[in-house]
Every structure is written in C-alpha cells, then in structure tokens.
Amino acid sequence: MRGVIGQSLTPVLLTRFAQAFGTHTGSGTIVVGRDPRTSGEMVKHAVIAGILSSGGRVVDVGVCPVPTVQLQVRRRKAHGGIAITASHNPAEWNALKFIGSNGLFLDSGQARELLDIYHQGEYTKVSGEEIRSVEEVEGAGDAHVKAVIDTLGPLPSAGKKLKVVLDSCNGAGSIVGPKLLEALGADVIPINVTPDGSFPRPAEPLPENLGDLCAAVKKHGADVGFAQDMDADRLAIVNEKGIPIGEDYTLVLAALYVLGHERGPVVANLSTTSALEDVAKKFDCPLFLTKIGEVNVTDKMQQQNAVIGGEGNGGVIYPRINFARDSLVGMALVLHLLAESGKTVSQLLEQFPRYTVVKEKMACPSEKIPAILKMLRHEYGEFPLDTRDGVKVTLPEGWFLVRGSNTEPIIRVVAESRSESQAREIVSRIYARVASCIH
Amino acid sequence: MKPLKIGITGVRGIVGETFTPELAVEFAQAFGTYLDGGRILVCRDTRPSGPMIRSAVLAGLLAAGCEIVDLGICPTPSMQLAVKWLEADGGIAITAGHNPWRWNALKFVRGDGLYLNPQQAEELLDIFHQNEFLKATWKGIRSSVLYDDPIPKHIEELQKAFAVDVIRKRRLVVAVDCCNGACSLLSPRWLEVLGCEVLALNNDPTAPFPHAPEPKPATMAQLCALVKAGRADIGFAHDADGERLGLVTDLGEALSEEMTLALAADIRLRTQPGTIVTNVSTTQAIDCIASQRGGNVVRTPVGQTFISEGLLEHDGVLGGEGSGGITVPEVHLTHDSAAAIGLILEHLAQTEERISDMVQYLPRLATLKHDVAVEPHRLYSVLQEFRAVVEQEGLTFDSTDGVKVTMPEGWAHVRASNTESIIRIIVEAKEKGKAAELLDWARDRIRIS
Numbered sequence: 001m002r003g004v005i006g007q008s009l010t011p012v013l014l015t016r017f018a019q020a021f022g023t024h025t026g027s028g029t030i031v032v033g034r035d036p037r038t039s040g041e042m043v044k045h046a047v048i049a050g051i052l053s054s055g056g057r058v059v060d061v062g063v064c065p066v067p068t069v070q071l072q073v074r075r076r077k078a079h080g081g082i083a084i085t086a087s088h089n090p091a092e093w094n095a096l097k098f099i100g101s102n103g104l105f106l107d108s109g110q111a112r113e114l115l116d117i118y119h120q121g122e123y124t125k126v127s128g129e130e131i132r133s134v135e136e137v138e139g140a141g142d143a144h145v146k147a148v149i150d151t152l153g154p155l156p157s158a159g160k161k162l163k164v165v166l167d168s169c170n171g172a173g174s175i176v177g178p179k180l181l182e183a184l185g186a187d188v189i190p191i192n193v194t195p196d197g198s199f200p201r202p203a204e205p206l207p208e209n210l211g212d213l214c215a216a217v218k219k220h221g222a223d224v225g226f227a228q229d230m231d232a233d234r235l236a237i238v239n240e241k242g243i244p245i246g247e248d249y250t251l252v253l254a255a256l257y258v259l260g261h262e263r264g265p266v267v268a269n270l271s272t273t274s275a276l277e278d279v280a281k282k283f284d285c286p287l288f289l290t291k292i293g294e295v296n297v298t299d300k301m302q303q304q305n306a307v308i309g310g311e312g313n314g315g316v317i318y319p320r321i322n323f324a325r326d327s328l329v330g331m332a333l334v335l336h337l338l339a340e341s342g343k344t345v346s347q348l349l350e351q352f353p354r355y356t357v358v359k360e361k362m363a364c365p366s367e368k369i370p371a372i373l374k375m376l377r378h379e380y381g382e383f384p385l386d387t388r389d390g391v392k393v394t395l396p397e398g399w400f401l402v403r404g405s406n407t408e409p410i411i412r413v414v415a416e417s418r419s420e421s422q423a424r425e426i427v428s429r430i431y432a433r434v435a436s437c438i439h
Numbered sequence: 440m441k442p443l444k445i446g447i448t449g450v451r452g453i454v455g456e457t458f459t460p461e462l463a464v465e466f467a468q469a470f471g472t473y474l475d476g477g478r479i480l481v482c483r484d485t486r487p488s489g490p491m492i493r494s495a496v497l498a499g500l501l502a503a504g505c506e507i508v509d510l511g512i513c514p515t516p517s518m519q520l521a522v523k524w525l526e527a528d529g530g531i532a533i534t535a536g537h538n539p540w541r542w543n544a545l546k547f548v549r550g551d552g553l554y555l556n557p558q559q560a561e562e563l564l565d566i567f568h569q570n571e572f573l574k575a576t577w578k579g580i581r582s583s584v585l586y587d588d589p590i591p592k593h594i595e596e597l598q599k600a601f602a603v604d605v606i607r608k609r610r611l612v613v614a615v616d617c618c619n620g621a622c623s624l625l626s627p628r629w630l631e632v633l634g635c636e637v638l639a640l641n642n643d644p645t646a647p648f649p650h651a652p653e654p655k656p657a658t659m660a661q662l663c664a665l666v667k668a669g670r671a672d673i674g675f676a677h678d679a680d681g682e683r684l685g686l687v688t689d690l691g692e693a694l695s696e697e698m699t700l701a702l703a704a705d706i707r708l709r710t711q712p713g714t715i716v717t718n719v720s721t722t723q724a725i726d727c728i729a730s731q732r733g734g735n736v737v738r739t740p741v742g743q744t745f746i747s748e749g750l751l752e753h754d755g756v757l758g759g760e761g762s763g764g765i766t767v768p769e770v771h772l773t774h775d776s777a778a779a780i781g782l783i784l785e786h787l788a789q790t791e792e793r794i795s796d797m798v799q800y801l802p803r804l805a806t807l808k809h810d811v812a813v814e815p816h817r818l819y820s821v822l823q824e825f826r827a828v829v830e831q832e833g834l835t836f837d838s839t840d841g842v843k844v845t846m847p848e849g850w851a852h853v854r855a856s857n858t859e860s861i862i863r864i865i866v867e868a869k870e871k872g873k874a875a876e877l878l879d880w881a882r883d884r885i886r887i888s
Contacts, residue, residue, distance in 0.1 A: 127455035
C-alpha cells in the first residue's frame with residue numbers, strides 16, 4: 001500500500017487499511033515502526049487510529065529499521081507488524097508494509113485476504129470501553145544490536161581495529177547502525193546519519209549512488225564501506241580500494257562467513273550471482289534457488305532449515321538472529337569475516353571467480369510476456385532451463401534470465417558471465433531478441 | 440444505533456458505531472484546511488477512546504500541513520486559554536463533555552479561544568462535505584510536539600481574576616468530584632493554590648468515569664456524603680472536560696445544576712451590577728435575582744458560542760447556562776468551571792456566608808427536563824409541527840432557539856439539541872405540580888411520527 005504524500009497517500013486511506021489489518025489480525029498486538037521520512041509521523045498516527053479502532057493494541061517502536069520491526073514482532077509474539085517505509089522510493093513516497101505474526105511479510109494469500117477486507121470496508125469496530133492502548137518503546141534498536149552481539153559476539157580484540165565507513169542515507173539505520181558498529185568494536189566513520197527525512201543521495205544503494213561513500217573509504221583508508229538504504233534492510237559494500245563490489249556480493253561474503261562456521265542449506269533467488277554457488281560448493285552445502293521475491297526465499301529457507309539466504313539486492317537473511325533482510329546482521333557477518341580471515345575485502349573475493357551481472361529492462365505490455373517466454377524456451381531448449389520465474393537459461397559462458405514484473409509493465413533481462421563484455425553481449429543479444437517480439 | 444451529530448458544537452457520536460477514525464481524520468483535515476494549515480492545539484479528556492481519536496486527529500491535521508501542539512489530557516477551558524498564549528490559530532478538544540463513556544466528540548476552537556459561531560461551523564462543514572482538503576507535500580508537512588502541563592498557565596490566569604490572598608486566609612474545606620476526568624489535573628491544584636483543605640474524590644485520570652460525567656443531583660450522592668463526612672464548606676462536581684459545574688452545600692445538599700448560575704449571578708451582581716447573559720432554556724430565577732440585585736438579563740440560543748458573543752456584545756459581567764456552565768469574562772469568554780470555583784470561593788471568603796444560607800434566599804423554581812429521541816431527518820419537522828400547534832392555540836412564543844412558550848404558571852421550552860438527535864423539553868414553574876402539568880402539556884403536543 002504505497003503512494004505520494006499530498007496526492008494519493010491520504011490519512012483516510014491509511015486509516016482504513018490499518019483497520020483492515022487490525023481486523024485481519026483479529027484485534028491483536030501490532031508492532032508499528034517507521035523510517036525517517038517527513039510524512040512518517042502522519043502515516044503513523046493514521047495507522048494507530050485504525051489499529052486501535054479495530055480493537056488492536058499498538059507497540060510503537062518509533063523510527064527504526066524494518067528488520068528491527070520484524071524482530072520485535074517475533075520477540076513479543078505479536079499478532080503482526082506494520083513498517084511505514086517506501087524503501088528506496090524518493091522522498092515524496094511512503095507506504096505500509098504488512099508483517100505477519102511470524103515476522104515475515106504477508107504472503108500473497110494473506111495479502112489478498114487483507115485487500116478483500118479493505119475493499120469490503122467491514123472492519124471490526126470496538127466500543128470506547130474496549131479500546132486498547134499504545135505502548136511506546138524506546139529501546140528496539142538497542143535490543144536489535146544486543147541480539148546481534150549476543151549471537152556473534154564482538155569482533156576479536158586482538159589485532160588492529162577495523163575501520164568502517166557507514167553511509168546510512170539519513171535513513172532508519174542512522175542511529176542504530178553506528179551503535180552496532182561501535183558495539184562490535186569497529187572504528188566507525190559515519191556519513192549521512194541525520195534521520196531528519198532528507199535524502200542525501202538516491203536511496204537505492206547501487207554503485208552509481210555510492211560516490212561519497214567510496215571517496216570517504218579512500219580518504220580515511222578504511223577497511224570497508226557499508227551503505228544502507230532508507231529502511232536499513234539492504235546492504236551494499238565498498239571494498240578497501242573504494243570500489244563497490246556489487247549488491248550480489250553482500251550475500252556472498254555473508255555466506256562465506258556463515259558456512260565457514262556452520263554447514264547447511266543456502267537459499268537465494270534465480271537472479272543471484274553464480275559466485276554464491278561457488279561459495280556453497282566450497283563448503284559442500286546445497287544451494288536452492290527460488291522465484292524472485294523475499295517471501296519465496298524465506299519460505300524455502302524455512303522448508304530447508306537454511307542457515308543463510310537472501311536475494312541479489314543486498315538483502316542478507318540469517319535466521320539465527322533474525323528471519324528478515326537485515327543490514328545490521330549483514331554488517332556484523334562481514335566484519336567478523338574480515339577480522340577472522342585477516343584478509344581484505346578484495347582478497348576475500350579474489351579466491352572466487354569474479355562474475356559480472358548486467359541488468360536491463362524495457363517496457364513491455366504484460367500480455368506479450370507469455371509468448372516471449374515460450375519463444376525463449378523453444379530457442380534455448382537444448383540448454384539447462386529453469387522456468388519457475390520467467391526463463392533462466394544456463395549457458396557455457398554464464399546464464400541469463402528473462403522475466404516480467406509483478407508491479408510494472410516491463411520485462412527484465414539479466415545476464416551473468418565471467419567477463420563483463422560477455423555479460424553485456426548476452427544481454428544485448430537477448431534484449432534485441434525480446435524487443436523484436438514486442439514490436 | 441445512535442446517529443452521529445454534526446452541528447455547531449462540532450461532531451460527536453458513539454465510538455464503535457458512527458464515530459469512526461475516518462470521520463475524525465476527515466474533520467481534522469477539514470479544520471486544518473479551514474485554518475489554512477496553521478498551528479493547532481489538541482487536547483482530550485480521559486475517555487478510553489481519547490488516544491485513538493487523538494491519533495486520527497493528528498493524522499488529519501498533519502496531512503493538511505498543520506503544526507500541532509498536543510496538550511495531552513487537559514480541560515477544554517485550559518486549551519481555550521492556551522490558544523492565545525501559545526499563539527495558535529485554533530484548537531480541537533477531543534471530549535464529549537457530559538455524554539457517557541462510550542461517546543466522544545471533536546469541539547473546534549478558533550484563534551481567539553472561542554468556539555466557532557454558527558456561520559463558521561457551516562463553513563467548516565462545507566469543507567468537510569466537499570472533501571477538498573489541503574494536502575501537504577513531503578517538504579511542507581510538519582510535526583506534532585507534546586506540551587507538558589499547560590495547567591500552571593491556566594492557574595496563573597485564574598489567580599489574576601480573584602482575591603487569592605483573601606481566599607487563602609480562610610482555609611476553606613472544599614470537597615471536589617473530578618469524575619476521573621480532565622479536571623483531575625486542574626481542580627485539586629487550583630484549590631491548593633487557593634489555600635483550601637482539599638477533599639478530592641474521583642481524581643484519577645486513568646480510572647473510568649465513576650458515574651455519568653454530568654453534574655446534577657443524580658450523580659452527586661458520593662460527593663454529598665464526602666461533604667458531610669468532611670464537614671466541608673462546599674462541594675464541587677465536574678463534568679469530563681471542565682465546562683460544567685455542580686454544587687453541594689455545606690449541609691450536604693446537592694443543588695440542581697440550574698442553581699450554579701443562579702448562585703454565581705447573585706454573587707456577581709452584588710459587587711458588579713450589570714448584564715447577565717444566559718440562554719432561553721435557563722431558569723427564570725436568574726431574572727428574579729437580576730431584578731433584586733440591580734442587573735439585567737440577556738437571553739440567547741443554547742450553546743456556549745452564543746453566550747460568548749452575547750457577553751461581547753452587551754459587555755456582560757457574567758455568562759452561563761442552566762446546564763452548569765459558567766463564563767467569568769475577566770478570565771476568558773468561555774465556560775470555565777475553575778473560574779466559577781474562584782468566583783464562589785472568593786465570595787465565601789470575603790463574606791463568611793454559608794452556601795446553605797445563600798441558597799435559602801434564592802428563588803427556587805421547579806424545573807423538569809425531558810428528552811425525546813427523534814430520527815435525525817425528523818428533528819426539525821417535529822419542532823415545526825409543535826410550533827404550528829402553538830400558533831394555532833393562539834399562544835405567544837419566543838423563537839430564539841426552538842419554541843419557548845411563557846404562561847402565567849411558568850414556561851415550556853421545546854428545542855432541538857445541539858449535541859444529540861433529540862428534542863429537549865424544559866419546563867419551569869413555581870412548584871413541582873405545575874411543572875409536571877406543563878411538561879404534560881408540551882409532551883402532548885409533540886408528535887415524533
């Protein structure tokens with residue numbers, strides 16, 4: 001449920017959605033948290049009014065990362081949660097992300113039920129006497145830091161302190177991010193840690209948005225640079241040379257640490273880099289790839305009792321601490337890896353083949369997609385195919401994936417290869433083929 | 440299901456039925472639009488639905504681009520004063536005053552601390568109905584701050600209006616029933632400043648209303664017992680948000696709510712002869728008192744906004760309504776039970792009179808009140824039909840507010856309530872028997888279907 005403040009995102013709409021959610025969760029305890037967007041306070045109040053009206057009780061954890069909200073839901077055995085954030089969308093947006101009692105985002109079935117309740121407009125409405133309360137909680141961030149330290153411990157004190165630059169994008173990680181790094185025992189250089197609702201850069205931690213972070217890493221001679229997005233679930237990494245390693249590699253480094261300590265299944269989606277497979281093979285652990293979408297990954301992780309999982313967008317899911325994409329957990333795992341191995345980020349990645357992922361997208365009406373996918377299945381029938389989510393073709397030189405989007409009328413083409421030029425060649429070849437089908 | 444009541448006092452209804460969070464959001468956003476996104480104060484009484492409605496109001500005001508100062512739980516008159524010293528453009532009080540526990544309401548206050556007048560209320564309603572609200576962008580949206588404890592400033596203003604030193608010297612023993620409402624935060628403190636020995640009852644703002652939050656003899660039994668047991672000089676009964684005041688004499692007798700204004704008018708006119716402003720539904724005793732003491736009475740339609748405007752227009756020395764709401768103009772031009780307390784205690788301190796004695800000399804008339812529930816769409820037709828009957832019978836009447844018929848034995852006033860979908864009948868006569876006859880007379884002429 002998302003929209004633009006001053007336009008489609010109105011308090012009446014928000015209050016109704018919150019009532020629908022309160023009704024859906026059976027008037028239970030709902031944890032509410034938000035990122036620092038300027039519209040967040042207004043949205044929060046609309047949500048609180050809706051939850052209280054439908055008989056629910058609110059635990060307001062204030063401005064904090066989405067994974068913190070998810071952790072709180074599970075810890076408190078709450079009936080659900082609402083994270084008020086529009087992730088990496090620009091400042092004028094905001095949105096509600098609904099979390100179930102298991103701390104995970106609603107799956108499609110639950111989301112449909114919620115929408116039904118919203119559309120019918122028949123919400124539970126309790127009388128004045130039955131209305132419950134709002135509990136304001138201040139320490140959710142600290143509890144999150146503690147959860148990480150309790151599980152992984154601080155960084156080993158022997159050896160030199162790791163120097164870390166953190167760019168929190170003035171987002172939800174601005175306060176708790178530096179706190180975590182200090183608790184770990186790292187030397188923290190924070191940039192963009194003022195959660196006043198301003199956007200110092202585009203929020204998505206893509207390489208092209210990390211210029212300031214890269215410069216800071218070089219200037220301070222840091223061991224690593226971390227970039228969070230607005231709601232602190234995704235993590236991007238910059239190496240000691242001040243070069244972004246690519247969002248796919250966040251999970252690769254996290255898995256490298258985790259599997260080195262505990263063998264077990266690894267889960268990612270079909271769009272993830274082959275480097276993850278290399279890491280899994282190194283430790284003789286099975287890798288499961290799922291359809292794109294966090295819910296698919298977490299489902300599989302639960303099914304397989306995975307020890308680590310995530311998606312190629314920088315989201316690290318480490319169930320031992322938090323069953324959610326968690327940038328704090330990601331940072332802790334990577335720093336422990338650096339401390340333990342004594343290697344630099346580049347050295348760690350050098351032990352594996354380096355791949356390049358190239359992503360493209362083009363406008364495409366949704367009704368044309370099935371025919372395009374059928375064409376690809378036919379033309380690439382002799383290669384290993386995975387057709388669970390679009391068409392993924394494994395080539396000798398790498399792989400490519402073509403799939404539509406659930407949210408926009410576009411078609412995506414992703415390819416990976418050992419060499420950048422080869423990856424680009426695959427992408428342009430497939431892109432042209434797909435384009436010819438559209439027009 | 441009791442219907443929603445939208446009118447000059449704002450919007451009120453039963454939470455869980457018609458008074459939904461969407462309604463509160465939209466009304467707040469409409470008010471924010473009406474005041475062009477300025478600084479708005481928000482306060483509430485102690486009803487359990489208060490926090491829910493407060494969040495809805497905050498969301499609506501913030502969406503309209505307002506800056507909010509949230510006074511938390513505090514009496515409405517305290518917020519009305521604060522509008523001025525906090526330089527706000529207006530305020531919203533989340534309180535249903537004397538209505539039972541399950542109700543709540545929004546009352547809209549303008550930049551001078553007074554309620555919206557009927558034209559302004561219409562304008563606000565228009566904005567609400569048109570649904571064309573100001574919608575702040577992410578750059579323009581502002582935030583809400585909590586203002587902790589606006590009560591000391593209220594007490595400061597009250598002190599300026601009364602001879603506090605004289606009252607303190609007397610160490611009056613005062614019993615007060617705050618109904619676990621917003622006055623729990625004001626009255627005991629005000630009474631302490633006045634040097635009283637305070638016997639406070641039901642002053643826990645976190646506890647439910649112990650009885651209906653309407654100060655009238657039926658709800659004052661506990662207070663009477665306390666006055667007697669504590670040998671108090673007087674007992675005060677509050678509603679949920681500090682507008683209305685009920686009195687118990689030093690002998691432990693609960694006075695009719697009409698007597699609060701009668702007593703206050705008597706006290707005021709002794710030292711400041713002038714104009715008393717009240718409404719057409721209030722006891723005739725006020726007129727008797729005024730003629731005895733050398734004052735005069737101006738009568739307005741029922742509703743605080745009319746009393747305020749009447750006081751301004753006629754330079755009144757005191758305002759009030761038979762419901763127990765008293766306005767002491769030198770404090771501010773709105774009902775304020777704390778100001779009424781100051782006025783009464785000042786008199787007791789200065790004259791050493793006893794309330795029970797004073798009340799002996801006041802004209803005591805028999806008043807009867809009866810409410811008739813009517814479907815909202817029939818409300819004004821029923822009134823029109825009553826008016827037609829009265830005209831047919833050749834009787835003269837006052838149409839300031841509904842229909843008030845004065846007869847030799849007394850008077851009968853039939854009007855539509857501002858706060859609920861009911862027809863209110865109030866009759867008054869010299870004694871009960873006659874009053875009962877008048878009530879029957881009126882009821883016989885009202886057809887609801």
